[in-house]
Amino acid sequence: MESLLIIMEKKINDKKNNIKNGIIDFKLKIKIGYKIMSLNRELDGILVVSLEQAVAAPYCGLLLADAGARVIKIERPEGDFARGYDAGADGQSTIFAWLNRGKESLCLDLKDAADVSFMLKLLSKADVFISNLAPGAVARLGLDGSTLRSRNPKIITCRVSGYGETGEAAEMKAYDFLVQAESGVCSVTGTKTTPSRVGVSMTDLSSGLTAFSAILRGLIQVSRTGEGMDIPISMFDVMADWMNMALLSHRYMGGAPERTGLQHSFISPYGAFTCRDGSQILLSIQSNREWASFCEYVLQDVDLIYNPFFKNNTDRFSNRVELDAKVNKCFSNYDKATVMDLLKKANIAYSSLNSVSDVSKHQFLKTSYAKIGNQNIELAALPVSTESGSPINVPDLGEHNKKLKEEFS
Numbered sequence: 014m015e016s017l018l019i020i021m022e023k024k025i026n027d028k029k030n031n032i033k034n035g036i037i038d039f040k041l042k043i044k045i046g047y048k049i050m051s052l053n054r055e056l057d058g059i060l061v062v063s064l065e066q067a068v069a070a071p072y073c074g075l076l077l078a079d080a081g082a083r084v085i086k087i088e089r090p091e092g093d094f095a096r097g098y099d100a101g102a103d104g105q106s107t108i109f110a111w112l113n114r115g116k117e118s119l120c121l122d123l124k125d126a127a128d129v130s131f132m133l134k135l136l137s138k139a140d141v142f143i144s145n146l147a148p149g150a151v152a153r154l155g156l157d158g159s160t161l162r163s164r165n166p167k168i169i170t171c172r173v174s175g176y177g178e179t180g181e182a183a184e185m186k187a188y189d190f191l192v193q194a195e196s197g198v199c200s201v202t203g204t205k206t207t208p209s210r211v212g213v214s215m216t217d218l219s220s221g222l223t224a225f226s227a228i229l230r231g232l233i234q235v236s237r238t239g240e241g242m243d244i245p246i247s248m249f250d251v252m253a254d255w256m257n258m259a260l261l262s263h264r265y266m267g268g269a270p271e272r273t274g275l276q277h278s279f280i281s282p283y284g285a286f287t288c289r290d291g292s293q294i295l296l297s298i299q300s301n302r303e304w305a306s307f308c309e310y311v312l313q314d315v316d317l318i319y320n321p322f323f324k325n326n327t328d329r330f331s332n333r334v335e336l337d338a339k340v341n342k343c344f345s346n347y348d349k350a351t352v353m354d355l356l357k358k359a360n361i362a363y364s365s366l367n368s369v370s371d372v373s374k375h376q377f378l379k380t381s382y383a384k385i386g387n388q389n390i391e392l393a394a395l396p397v398s399t400e401s402g403s404p405i406n407v408p409d410l411g412e413h414n415k416k417l418k419e420e421f422s
Contacts, residue, residue: 053399053401054081056080056232057081058081059140059232060083060139060140060141061074061077061139061143062085062139062143063084063085063142064123064144064151064156065087065093065144066094066095066146067093067094068095068189069145069173069224069248070173071113072112072218072221072222073143073222074112074113075111075113075114075115075116075221076221076225076395077225078114078116078404079395080399082141084115084117085119085135085413085417086113086116086117086408087132088119089120089121090120090122092120093109102385102386102390103386103388106385107390107392109407110383110384110385111383111390114403114405117408118409118411118414119413119414120411129154129155129156131422132154133155133156136156136161138165139168140167140169141168141171141232142169142170143170144156144170144171144173145172145173147174148172148174148177148178148179149178158241161241166239166241167235167240168241169232169235170241170243171227171228171244171245171246172244172246173224173246174187174247174248175187175249176247177247182249189217190210192248192249193211193215194210196216197252198210198215198252198255200259200272201256203274204273204274205272205273205274215252217248219255227244227246258270275293280297280299280326280330281298281330281336282296283298284296284337286337286344287345288344288349288352289346289347292348292366293365294349294365295365296340297361297363303360304323306359307361310358311343311355311356311359311361312339313343317339322335380392380394381403383406
């Protein structure tokens with residue numbers, strides 16, 4: 014029998030290993046005084062001024078506000094046109110509410126010299142200035158980076174444009190769908206016969222996220238050097254980077270991938286397959302080990318594992334029409350729940366082809382709220398959580414004018 018001392022030593026070592034591996038239960042944390050840190054207003058004290066509209070820059074501002082920054086949203090007298098995107102929140106825009114919670118709204122007419130003068134005073138105290146106006150617009154207002162840094166050497170300016178700020182690129186107006194098309198995203202999205210846009214504002218959101226990450230890098234650099242900087246973000250550049258898989262295929266693998274709908278451009282089986290009840294399940298086979306398990310437990314045909322037509326992914330993809338037919342034939346024998354059970358048993362990655370209605374009540378969906386006017390809007394939570402919770406209040410147009418003008422005059 015082990016001595017009590019040995020048993021206790023083992024328990025202590027087990028606890029140490031659990032801590033090392035990140036496996037710590039609540040009681041253990043209390044007993045050993047171990048504190049797990051989490052993100053919580055790490056940008057507290059950072060002042061962001063955002064001359065923003067639509068989606069890209071507002072999404073960046075949302076992320077900064079969620080991280081604890083004070084974000085002052087500058088709106089023209091008639092307001093950000095995103096306020097009119099929909100009327101789902103008792104006459105106000107739910108989309109605007111999603112993108113602008115946690116901000117202060119300051120209404121300025123930047124054609125008016127007095128308002129421009131006030132904007133300069135405000136920016137002399139700011140850490141970050143974001144804009145997504147037409148290329149050259151902030152410079153014409155005297156709000157370019159070099160002018161601002163003559164008053165405020167540490168300020169970071171981040172400008173989001175469609176295609177860039179010089180030459181022909183600066184002359185092109187840009188919206189999410191247009192940049193998707195120009196950057197080639199639509200050419201690889203859709204079915205064989207019909208190109209399509211991605212059904213969410215991927216260009217705007219990815220550009221806002223890119224701006225957010227670049228600003229965080231800028232803040233770190235300013236803390237080291239004491240010098241601010243200009244950060245230009247082109248939506249086209251963001252999408253071109255995300256298009257690298259297709260670009261590399263075009264340049265080095267014999268051609269760009271064809272549009273394949275719910276199939277993959279070079280992996281098989283990978284796509285949507287139909288069950289007996291008409292519902293569809295998507296699955297992905299990424300390795301020969303997964304293929305063997307899929308054959309044994311789902312297709313229940315072990316001879317397929319070493320069939321030369323399906324032995325490796327390149328073989329399976331070359332013969333995908335025949336292979337897809339085999340998968341669909343198998344699935345047609347079962348309802349959706351049974352197919353899912355078989356895929357779980359085989360440890361195969363799969364998902365349901367869900368509608369927006371399905372996602373709205375999905376068991377994995379984490380939600381938060383935005384309050385616009387007197388209405389609470391339930392929305393999907395940001396993927397990175399803040400310990401103290403996300404801000405929810407959405408500003409009315411010019412709601413903070415009086416307070417801000419008193420503070421910064």
